[in-house]
Amino acid sequence: MEKEESVIKAIEEIASQLGEESVLVDDLDRSAYSYDASGMQAVPSAVIRPSTADDVSFVVEVANKFGIPITPRGSGTSLVGGPLPVSGGFVVDMQKMNGIIDKDEENGLVRVEAGINVRELNEIFPDRFMPINPDGAGFSTVGGLIAEDSASPLSIRYGTMGDLLYGVEVVLPNGEIILVESPGPPSRRSILNLLVGSEGTLGIFTSALLRLPRRPENRIAYKIELTDISDALILQEEIEKSGIGVSAFEVYHNYKELVEGAGTEAVAFIEISGTQECIEIWDSRLKSILGNMEFPFESMTEEKADNIWEGRKNLYEVAKVREEALKVVSLRVYPSLVRDTVQEADRTGSRLKLPVISVHNPLLGWVIVAFLYNPIDEKEVERAERAVSNVISKSISLGGSVGYGLGAGINRITQDMDEGFVSLLSIIKETLDPSWIMNPGKLIER
Amino acid sequence: MGVDFNDDLRKELGRCIGCGACNIPCPMFHIEDLRETEGARARIKLLSMLGSGNMELTEEFLSYIFTCMNCGLCSKVCPVNIDVFGAIISARSSLIDMGYVPLVTVDMREARRSTGSPIGDGLVKGVWLPPDFQPSPNAEILYFAGCWSHTVPEVALASYKLLQQISESVTTIGFDEPCCGGLIYVLGERDNAEDSKNTLIEAISKLSPKSVISGCSLCTSVFPDLGFTSFSSFIEKMLDEGKIRIRKSLKPKRNKIFLIPSCKDSKLASRILSRIKNIELLEVPEWVCCDCGATLLYSTDPDRFSRWLEKVTDIARDLEANQIVVEEPSCYSMIFKMLGKNKHKGAKIVSFPHFLLELIT
Numbered sequence: 001m002e003k004e005e006s007v008i009k010a011i012e013e014i015a016s017q018l019g020e021e022s023v024l025v026d027d028l029d030r031s032a033y034s035y036d037a038s039g040m041q042a043v044p045s046a047v048i049r050p051s052t053a054d055d056v057s058f059v060v061e062v063a064n065k066f067g068i069p070i071t072p073r074g075s076g077t078s079l080v081g082g083p084l085p086v087s088g089g090f091v092v093d094m095q096k097m098n099g100i101i102d103k104d105e106e107n108g109l110v111r112v113e114a115g116i117n118v119r120e121l122n123e124i125f126p127d128r129f130m131p132i133n134p135d136g137a138g139f140s141t142v143g144g145l146i147a148e149d150s151a152s153p154l155s156i157r158y159g160t161m162g163d164l165l166y167g168v169e170v171v172l173p174n175g176e177i178i179l180v181e182s183p184g185p186p187s188r189r190s191i192l193n194l195l196v197g198s199e200g201t202l203g204i205f206t207s208a209l210l211r212l213p214r215r216p217e218n219r220i221a222y223k224i225e226l227t228d229i230s231d232a233l234i235l236q237e238e239i240e241k242s243g244i245g246v247s248a249f250e251v252y253h254n255y256k257e258l259v260e261g262a263g264t265e266a267v268a269f270i271e272i273s274g275t276q277e278c279i280e281i282w283d284s285r286l287k288s289i290l291g292n293m294e295f296p297f298e299s300m301t302e303e304k305a306d307n308i309w310e311g312r313k314n315l316y317e318v319a320k321v322r323e324e325a326l327k328v329v330s331l332r333v334y335p336s337l338v339r340d341t342v343q344e345a346d347r348t349g350s351r352l353k354l355p356v357i358s359v360h361n362p363l364l365g366w367v368i369v370a371f372l373y374n375p376i377d378e379k380e381v382e383r384a385e386r387a388v389s390n391v392i393s394k395s396i397s398l399g400g401s402v403g404y405g406l407g408a409g410i411n412r413i414t415q416d417m418d419e420g421f422v423s424l425l426s427i428i429k430e431t432l433d434p435s436w437i438m439n440p441g442k443l444i445e446r
Numbered sequence: 447m448g449v450d451f452n453d454d455l456r457k458e459l460g461r462c463i464g465c466g467a468c469n470i471p472c473p474m475f476h477i478e479d480l481r482e483t484e485g486a487r488a489r490i491k492l493l494s495m496l497g498s499g500n501m502e503l504t505e506e507f508l509s510y511i512f513t514c515m516n517c518g519l520c521s522k523v524c525p526v527n528i529d530v531f532g533a534i535i536s537a538r539s540s541l542i543d544m545g546y547v548p549l550v551t552v553d554m555r556e557a558r559r560s561t562g563s564p565i566g567d568g569l570v571k572g573v574w575l576p577p578d579f580q581p582s583p584n585a586e587i588l589y590f591a592g593c594w595s596h597t598v599p600e601v602a603l604a605s606y607k608l609l610q611q612i613s614e615s616v617t618t619i620g621f622d623e624p625c626c627g628g629l630i631y632v633l634g635e636r637d638n639a640e641d642s643k644n645t646l647i648e649a650i651s652k653l654s655p656k657s658v659i660s661g662c663s664l665c666t667s668v669f670p671d672l673g674f675t676s677f678s679s680f681i682e683k684m685l686d687e688g689k690i691r692i693r694k695s696l697k698p699k700r701n702k703i704f705l706i707p708s709c710k711d712s713k714l715a716s717r718i719l720s721r722i723k724n725i726e727l728l729e730v731p732e733w734v735c736c737d738c739g740a741t742l743l744y745s746t747d748p749d750r751f752s753r754w755l756e757k758v759t760d761i762a763r764d765l766e767a768n769q770i771v772v773e774e775p776s777c778y779s780m781i782f783k784m785l786g787k788n789k790h791k792g793a794k795i796v797s798f799p800h801f802l803l804e805l806i807t
Contacts, residue, residue: 024481024483026506027501027502027504028483028492028506028507028510029481029482029483031488031491031492031495031501032482032483032488032491032492033482033483035464035491036464037463037464037465037466038464039463039464049479049481075466075469075480076464076466076482076487077464077465077466093481093482095479095480095482096479096480098480115480119470135465135466135467136465136467136525137465137466137467137470137523137525138470139465139466139467139469139470316463316525316526319461319463319526320525320526320527323457323461324461325460325461325462325463326463326526374457374460375456375457375460375461376453376456376457376460376498
């Protein structure tokens, strides 16, 4: 492919400042940065690998000068195409910036570079941990988690990534490096809330101040068989009424049928955690609820609980057993609409002849729908893409929003967001990034 | 150039969900400063693009697919159970069948034809044996050293002596020990690998030993049908059964041990070492392992192997290791050739059989 003159010039300028080894232009490298975990693809003109915030600032300035789009990328675990350069241009790979800058053990605060991943965060303090681990393997980077305001099964207790964020250093689209951090803990008045979940459209995060929560003293996990999707909602109500502090609650719909060929319609996983005294009381209350409702269940050891929550093995288990690929969409609806959304996903699956599994969190109203398809059957690939679009539009018409926990990503922009958000963000975007070079094609359209 | 992978391989490659879990333990990814291209995920994704006609097969691509540490760690972590390394080997094999043979394979074919071993380089086997050595039939234990062990005779000899402490009836094939074929198998040369394996089976069956202990873990893992037991797992079993005992303890100035384990079972040697009194076994990142598969990188891209070694020894230095113990003879041989006998970054580099032999006798 012939590169435009401006791209060549920009590459030369960046290479002379950052070094040749930090600018990747050959076909193998560009192709290797053309995918993430979304199944979609977009090939960059070049990949830039900065080592410092100053490097990032320089790259942004050069890109701005030549009007070349830039897309920041962490480790490429996005399920929605967040780090894909859909308008071409440069991908900025942040993984080399993965250091720990400083830490405050007493308050559980740590300042890290944006390319550090969840596994590395988990090793910083012996008694604290990173509860947001969306890919399960701990490969996701801090920058990506902030950009998408990622969630996890533990978000009931710990919130989303934005709730752990106390400050951030960001390179604005004009190349300016700014620190958004109050002298003390942030308030809701903070501009941080604008940057969290901005999906790389307002700047590139270079470092962050995070507060990691303490690891719970004890945990118990439960696997519960539900005959119907409505059971999950009844169970959720009972749990709320009895005051049990659930730290995670996920329901896998169609799981048993897809994995074992037959069985109950849904399987629920619940976790409670806290001090020994506390979870003993909750455990006995939960068991009595489950007994009264006659739901078969088993409670699990700490180690198995880890497998479920950190490994997200149940969603992957289906792909594993059936040897098929997954196409995923993340939605958030009011709890009363969870059932309708899941049923809509089922209907879409059966109309388009694709097996479907839905994972929902009844307390958050978070629904992840995954369609299974044969990756070498082109028609099936196309049907899987159609299925995802269909579920999004149906969910929006029911009263849902797109992108909770994973980000909205590609092809889900503007028309799927509320008008007020879109118009305000557009004004901010025009001011900060008049050339729209920063991750164009995500979240909002010009 | 267009390629035509079979449906099974295309589907296996297409099933990759792109999560990147296989990059985490991938040594190549870490050698190259977390550059996506070098990780296992990129190899699967790019092969998938190649198979679906979305990428061109260039000479560079071909060499890329045939160049990695061949550790197989990527296959152990896939959440959707793709045998990542198996898929890479299948792709290599298909490419060779289609006539796209990389230079590394051509060199290895030639070395095997002229010397009987793919590692070539004037390899002389059995120099650690007495000149008049004759293999004994019906022995209790046959020690299969493996090609690379012969390049470090003192390691082969230490292994042999350790086995002699366990049984009075130990033998080995000797000066004309055939190659097991494992190395050429991972390079996609399935037929030639099968030939090598059969030649080895024939040589062993003539001697009818009760068991075969392999100094090379690649042979045992690539060809489980050989029925070989790896040296380390045999040692662990003998320790469990009390047939040998670790008698000595480590002196305080020599007890901080950084282990470079085999990639086939990275916990095995550390379980053995943890039985030693006073030992302080340092925690090693999961991507640190090395065995015969890595010798392909060493032979074809020594600079890259050298970068791996630099990174690994840097970690050992940061952890203040005073000894680096290398489980696999093949790995020890490469490191020895690159760094020599002297201490490196404050640590003495020793082979696992040697290290054990000193503590057991």
